[in-house]
Amino acid sequence: MLTPVVDDDGAPFWEYAAQSELRVQACAEPACGELRFPPRPCCPHCHSFDSEWRRMNGKGRIWSYVIPHPPLLPDYAAQAPYNVIVVELAEAPRIRLVGNLVTAPDAPLNSVARERIRIGAKVQVVFTEAGHEGGDGLGDGAEVVTRLPRWVLERP
Amino acid sequence: MARTGAGTGTRTGTGTPGIKDATAVVGIGQTPFAKQLPQSEKALACRAILAALDDAGISPAEVDALASYTMEETDEVEVAKAVGFGDLSFFSKVGFGGGGSCATVAHLAAAVATGQATVGVAWRSRKRGSGPRPWRNTTVQLPTPAQWTRPFGLLRPADEIAMLTRRYLYEHGASRDHLFNVALACRNRANQNPAAMMYERPLTRDMYMTSRWISEPLCLFDNCLETDGALACVIVSAERARDCRHRPVYVHSAAQGLPAQHHGMVNYWNDDPLTGPAWTAARHLWKHADFTPEDVDVAQIYDAFTPLIPLSLEGYGFCGRGEGGAFTEGGALEIGGRLPLNTSGGGLSEAYVHGFNLINEGVRQLRGTSTAQVPGAATCLVTAGEGVPTSALLLRN
Numbered sequence: 001m002l003t004p005v006v007d008d009d010g011a012p013f014w015e016y017a018a019q020s021e022l023r024v025q026a027c028a029e030p031a032c033g034e035l036r037f038p039p040r041p042c043c044p045h046c047h048s049f050d051s052e053w054r055r056m057n058g059k060g061r062i063w064s065y066v067i068p069h070p071p072l073l074p075d076y077a078a079q080a081p082y083n084v085i086v087v088e089l090a091e092a093p094r095i096r097l098v099g100n101l102v103t104a105p106d107a108p109l110n111s112v113a114r115e116r117i118r119i120g121a122k123v124q125v126v127f128t129e130a131g132h133e134g135g136d137g138l139g140d141g142a143e144v145v146t147r148l149p150r151w152v153l154e155r156p
Numbered sequence: 157m158a159r160t161g162a163g164t165g166t167r168t169g170t171g172t173p174g175i176k177d178a179t180a181v182v183g184i185g186q187t188p189f190a191k192q193l194p195q196s197e198k199a200l201a202c203r204a205i206l207a208a209l210d211d212a213g214i215s216p217a218e219v220d221a222l223a224s225y226t227m228e229e230t231d232e233v234e235v236a237k238a239v240g241f242g243d244l245s246f247f248s249k250v251g252f253g254g255g256g257s258c259a260t261v262a263h264l265a266a267a268v269a270t271g272q273a274t275v276g277v278a279w280r281s282r283k284r285g286s287g288p289r290p291w292r293n294t295t296v297q298l299p300t301p302a303q304w305t306r307p308f309g310l311l312r313p314a315d316e317i318a319m320l321t322r323r324y325l326y327e328h329g330a331s332r333d334h335l336f337n338v339a340l341a342c343r344n345r346a347n348q349n350p351a352a353m354m355y356e357r358p359l360t361r362d363m364y365m366t367s368r369w370i371s372e373p374l375c376l377f378d379n380c381l382e383t384d385g386a387l388a389c390v391i392v393s394a395e396r397a398r399d400c401r402h403r404p405v406y407v408h409s410a411a412q413g414l415p416a417q418h419h420g421m422v423n424y425w426n427d428d429p430l431t432g433p434a435w436t437a438a439r440h441l442w443k444h445a446d447f448t449p450e451d452v453d454v455a456q457i458y459d460a461f462t463p464l465i466p467l468s469l470e471g472y473g474f475c476g477r478g479e480g481g482a483f484t485e486g487g488a489l490e491i492g493g494r495l496p497l498n499t500s501g502g503g504l505s506e507a508y509v510h511g512f513n514l515i516n517e518g519v520r521q522l523r524g525t526s527t528a529q530v531p532g533a534a535t536c537l538v539t540a541g542e543g544v545p546t547s548a549l550l551l552r553n
Binding site for chain 1: 289292294301302303304305306307308309310311312315318319320322323326368369370371372373417419422424425426427
């Protein structure tokens with residue numbers, strides 16, 4: 001499975017995700033405060049370079065979804081047909097996150113029957129461990145855990 | 157409709173030189189299209205370019221400008237030394253793959269109209285039929301926005317556009333039958349075009365509705381072909397065009413479009429993801445044109461995926477917001493319909509060479525030499541890829 005290829009702007013999102021927190025970048029200029037996604041160096045509204053990462057309650061609705069079929073990369077083909085959804089956040093509907101609808105945090109990408117997936121369905125974020133990096137197995141070096149946001153139906 | 161005379165070098169109100177009708181496409185060339193061709197991309201590029209110059213009756217030594225767009229692997233140095241160009245004084249490469257096709261002609265038209273060059277060649281050579289699928293490459297991926305999409309299995313362009321398609325169908329009550337109308341029109345025109353990969357392969361509604369899924373709601377026939385091939389065209393001033401072999405096809409208007417807060421094919425992060433680059437390009441395109449969408453006789457609209465057609469029909473002003481699906485009904489896209497579409501078969505059924513075949517077919521229509529000729533066609537819209545920073549041309553004869 002692919003893990004995020006993180007850039008400077010996106011790094012805080014993934015650091016918070018590793019702590020099972022969903023946070024979105026926001027302008028730190030008090031007069032502005034606009035949320036923005038994907039993250040970027042400065043605010044497109046007021047051009048401030050100061051930003052903060054605002055915690056979201058993790059609730060959202062399915063904005064759209066697809067069901068990919070092969071040909072796909074092998075790890076994904078093994079779970080196909082699976083779902084990919086776009087979720088609009090309840091607290092900020094213009095902030096939309098790509099993810100997967102699953103029955104439980106560590107369930108496979110095809111764990112929800114496709115008949116259960118519909119635009120507008122209420123979902124809640126959960127986090128799944130997607131890999132370890134760093135560390136040398138001898139207790140030296142920092143081990144970095146990657147966690148991905150996934151989504152479960154509010155009313156399964 | 158009122159049109160200015162071709163080749164008069166019309167000027168805008170501000171006194172700056174405009175490009176309206178100041179240049180013309182005078183040569184087109186192409187290689188065969190196939191799933192697999194034995195020649196290299198470089199060799200195919202050279203063949204298409206030489207064919208286009210021969211069509212124009214212009215010596216390669218006279219070429220002084222080149223334009224291409226990204227994902228083109230043969231660079232200007234290789235092309236120029238292989239086919240024996242003269243000294244080049246203008247060369248440009250436009251970004252965003254299939255969004256750049258029409259921009260090559262736009263850049264050359266601007267260069268020729270402003271005296272930066274005299275003979276321009278645009279080209280595309282690609283072995284996407286026998287070569288690798290770009291999305292399979294997991295090592296050379298741009299960090300943004302791939303980190304927000306690929307780990308979740310949104311891997312391919314088809315998946316990215318399918319996401320917008322599902323939302324489009326939901327918001328506007330469009331159906332798979334509307335997408336089929338697009339696929340069918342392109343296939344019907346390919347069935348008239350011996351150069352098309354799908355020349356001898358008719359399509360039926362039953363075949364479409366029972367075909368395998370690629371990324372629901374998109375099926376096999378909603379996706380373009382995979383093609384090896386190359387094409388090129390030649391642009392000169394309107395004055396010089398009158399001395400070339402074929403009837404000049406004037407570049408009437410040209411535009412690029414990168415909307416505010418646009419995110420490429422994963423355009424999920426702005427207020428209205430379903431109004432994309434076509435809307436931006438269209439505003440500029442029509443502002444500088446002497447005619448309107450109602451006056452367009454035939455359209456070559458970028459069709460890597462069928463849903464790009466209803467989106468583009470809306471963006472370029474052929475119908476209102478959300479009406480692109482309904483527009484396709486009643487044979488509107490067929491010969492004799494409201495807007496005959498992709499008359500050589502397009503990317504869906506002639507060849508997928510990042511949209512360059514749409515440019516050459518636009519030229520054939522206005523020369524009167526298409527295999528699916530629209531009688532008396534005098535105006536043609538050609539577009540590059542919707543869903544990425546795009547470009548478009550209005551051609552006239």
